Amino acid sequence: MDTSPHLARAQWMSLLAQSDPAELAAAMDGFAPPADLTWLRPAQTGLYMLRGRVGGTGPQFNFGEMTVTRCSVQAGDHIGHAWVRGSNARHAELAALADALLQDGEQNPSLCRDVIEPLRRALHRRRDEASRKAAASKVEFFTVVRGE
Amino acid sequence: MYVAVKGGEQAIARSLELLAEARRGDTAVPELELKQIREQLRLGVARVMQEGSLYDEELAALAMRQAAGDMLEAIFLLRAYRTTLPRFGYTQPLNTSAMRVRRRVSGTFKDIPGGQVLGPTYDYTQRLLDFETTSPVEVSLADAPLPSNVPRVLDLLDAEALIERIEPGSDPEPIDLTREPLTFPADRATRLQNLSRGDEGFLLGMAYSTQRGYAESHPFAGEIRMGEVDVVVCPEELGFAIEIGSITLTECQMINQFHGGNGVPPQFTRGYGLCMGEGERKAMSMALVDRALRCDELAESSYAPAQNQEFVLSHSDSVEASGFVQHLKLPHYVDFQAELSLLRTLAAQHAAHLQTPPSASPQEDGKAGPDAACSQEPDPTPTLPCAQGREQFEAVKT
Numbered sequence: 001m002d003t004s005p006h007l008a009r010a011q012w013m014s015l016l017a018q019s020d021p022a023e024l025a026a027a028m029d030g031f032a033p034p035a036d037l038t039w040l041r042p043a044q045t046g047l048y049m050l051r052g053r054v055g056g057t058g059p060q061f062n063f064g065e066m067t068v069t070r071c072s073v074q075a076g077d078h079i080g081h082a083w084v085r086g087s088n089a090r091h092a093e094l095a096a097l098a099d100a101l102l103q104d105g106e107q108n109p110s111l112c113r114d115v116i117e118p119l120r121r122a123l124h125r126r127r128d129e130a131s132r133k134a135a136a137s138k139v140e141f142f143t144v145v146r147g148e
Numbered sequence: 149m150y151v152a153v154k155g156g157e158q159a160i161a162r163s164l165e166l167l168a169e170a171r172r173g174d175t176a177v178p179e180l181e182l183k184q185i186r187e188q189l190r191l192g193v194a195r196v197m198q199e200g201s202l203y204d205e206e207l208a209a210l211a212m213r214q215a216a217g218d219m220l221e222a223i224f225l226l227r228a229y230r231t232t233l234p235r236f237g238y239t240q241p242l243n244t245s246a247m248r249v250r251r252r253v254s255g256t257f258k259d260i261p262g263g264q265v266l267g268p269t270y271d272y273t274q275r276l277l278d279f280e281t282t283s284p285v286e287v288s289l290a291d292a293p294l295p296s297n298v299p300r301v302l303d304l305l306d307a308e309a310l311i312e313r314i315e316p317g318s319d320p321e322p323i324d325l326t327r328e329p330l331t332f333p334a335d336r337a338t339r340l341q342n343l344s345r346g347d348e349g350f351l352l353g354m355a356y357s358t359q360r361g362y363a364e365s366h367p368f369a370g371e372i373r374m375g376e377v378d379v380v381v382c383p384e385e386l387g388f389a390i391e392i393g394s395i396t397l398t399e400c401q402m403i404n405q406f407h408g409g410n411g412v413p414p415q416f417t418r419g420y421g422l423c424m425g426e427g428e429r430k431a432m433s434m435a436l437v438d439r440a441l442r443c444d445e446l447a448e449s450s451y452a453p454a455q456n457q458e459f460v461l462s463h464s465d466s467v468e469a470s471g472f473v474q475h476l477k478l479p480h481y482v483d484f485q486a487e488l489s490l491l492r493t494l495a496a497q498h499a500a501h502l503q504t505p506p507s508a509s510p511q512e513d514g515k516a517g518p519d520a521a522c523s524q525e526p527d528p529t530p531t532l533p534c535a536q537g538r539e540q541f542e543a544v545k546t
Contacts, residue, residue, distance in 0.1 A: 006388040014391035018378075046234040048381060048392075049324065050203065051241045052344075054336055055314035055420045056300065056399060060241050061337035062324045063344050063422060066203035066379065068236055068392060081385055083236075085393025086204060127248060127376075131293030134250040134375075138290070139264040 012102055012116055016095035017084045019119045024094050027115040031107075033097060034075050041072035043089035075100040171216045185209035194396075194425020195219060199466060200226025201326075201345045203395050203424050220347075220466050227467050240380040240389060244399045244422070247375040249294055251426075254301045255369035256403060262298040267374060268426070301371035302401050302418065311403065311416040332458050339441055339461060340434075344422065346464030348430045354454045355436035362452035363440040367419065370403040374426055398423045402435035409447050417446060 016024065045067055052063040070083045071092035080100025082092045098115060101107045172179065186193055186209045196208040200223045207226060215221035251267025254260050266272070305311035322337040330342065343351065358365050377397050382389040402419035406412075419439025421431035440454040453459055463469060 006386075010388050010390050013386075014378075017390065017392045018394060044234075046236045047202075047230060048236050048379070049238045049326070050379065050395075051239055051322070052244075052340070052422050053241045053316065054340060055418050056244045056401065057316070058314035059316050059319060059322070059337055061322045061340040061344075062238075062326070063242070063341065064198065064201040064203065064424065065230060065235075065326070066239075066395065067207065067233070068381075070236065070383075072385070081383070083381060083383060083390065083392045085379060085395070087206065128293050129289070130250060130376075131248065132289040132291075133287050134265050134267050135290035135292065135294045136288040137266040138294075139266060 009099070009103070012112075013082070013095070013099055015116060015119055015123065016082065016098055018123055020122065021088050021091040021094070023119060023122055024091065024098075024115075027118055028094050028098060030114060031098075031101065031111065036076060037097075038074040039071075039093075040074050040079065041070065043069055043071040043092045045069045045087045045089070071096040073097055073100055076104065078103040171214070180213055182206060182209040182213065185212055191426060192217075192219065194423075194427050195348060195430070196222045196226060198424040198427055198430065199223045199345060199347060200230070202226050202230045220470055224467050224470070237381065237383070240382060242377050242379070242397065244373070244377055244397065245300060246297055247373055247377050247397065247399070248296070248394075249298045249373050249375040251374040252298060252371065253369075254371050256371075257301060257304065260301050260304070260371075262295055265294065269428075298373070300401070302403065305370075305403070305416060309415070312406075312412075312418060314418065330461060332461075333444070334457055334461060336438070336442065336445075339457065340420065340422075340438060342461045342464055343434045343437060346434070347466035347469070348427075348433065350464050350466070350469075351433040351437055352429060354440075354460060355433035357452065358436050358440045358454045363443070363454050364405075364448065365419070365436065365439050366405040367436055367439065368403045369432065370401040370418075372398070372400050372428060372431065374398040374428070396425050398425070398427045398431045400428070400431035400435040402432070402439055404439050406446060412446075417442070 046069075047065045048068045049065050050063045051060045053060055066085060067087050068083055068085055069087055069089055069092040070081070071089070072082075073080050073093070073096045075097065078100045080096040080098065080103070082095035082099060084091045084095055098111065102111050102116070186205045189209075189212065192212055193205050193208045196211055196219060197203050197205070199219075200208065200211070202208075207229060208222070211222035211225040211229075212219070215225060249262075249265060251269065252262065252265045254264065258264075302311055306313060320337075322341070323335070325338065325341050325345075330338070334342070357363070359367070375396070376394040378391045378394050380389050380391055398421075400419075400421035400423075402421070403416045404419055406415060406417040408414035417439065419435040419437075419442075421434030421436075421438065423431040423434065437454055437460060440452070441457050441460060442448075443450040443455040448455075450456070
């Protein structure tokens, strides 16, 4: 297990970005935003250039762009950031707020329990279902032997 | 040259009203919701995103509705919109090896590790129009999901050193055609960016030409995979990498024959195609054209249109192509008046010449014979520019 201090944060930031915005909003409903909230960088939509690799594994090439919404918020001593795919400002705001609150030692356990874990399970469930559906269309070949 | 034409504002306003009315159609029919387009016309959305070069299903659906289903117009709208947004940066390279596969087939090996997974495809439909309204389908679930890292089919050949290996090397910073103009010769990374944005119909035709003999690539579909890939960025504010979402991609690895040469042993070579969403036809076409454009690098004889990078890359973009073709609708009144005036003069000269008796000229000038008068006439069999081009093409071919 990587003990890098950034690892846990990278994981929750990734999960918040990968989550369904409606599920994130529902999970965050129980957490009242602190009174001293400062939106350092209100939600802003821009572009990231997606990079691919030639042949999948070779040198990089510029593949095409993607909309991304970013947002930064200060809650107490902690600054929360978010970068999420798409143009959903509310998604970015909630993810930035959750990132700020998760950095707070007192609030972290309850957020992990009531926000992060349910979102992780939901994401896993969706991916597992999609993969099982695909796996159901796997071909079982019967070889027809010729000329033997 | 065309000149500014004043007036017509009112007519233009009326035209926009007519366009809006035509776009909306019968108001007794509910307007399409973006969610409906996104969910039920997903392949159209994918094409608009890919050729509009902007992954955003909502915006692509909006563009399709605004363009009344004209895909090239929708692509144009998306390209125009992206110029209004700030660029935050470049993502880390997409790791298609870790794709959460929903479809994965190979035309080269029957038994591939991980299996052939058909996924949602039109390949096995009868192409018969179905007049029944669609009802929800109960989808079967396998007992277990697919492996999280489905191995690449081409790695099987790589183990035997029978296929060229593609490695990052010094991993140079690629040229970005949204910031720099296209110059020739273009390297493979630049060509792939151009082909990614290229019109599917154009690339399909070019790819088809390589199969019909206008290039010698002898292709096999080594692997086609479709599924979701995480997008990873490393913002300066953080200093570490995070996932910011997933996108659907289709990747095609084409395997092509190569007899060796230039110090390289005989081995298979690769063509590569990558496409947003489910875009198998586009990814396969891109891979075939990518391979054909590698003719110089592989010291292959180059004679076919699909091997000519200036020809392919300069004409692949539908926004540029439709802009130039359609600009002919703009006022060219002065240009045309000049041409018209010239043609009237020439026609008058031609008529005057026919009316002049052939015996008249030698009497006026003893040195000038009938031959001189004849040389004034236009050549009855002019060499057309296209005929010249064809001769050059034939010369190059042989």
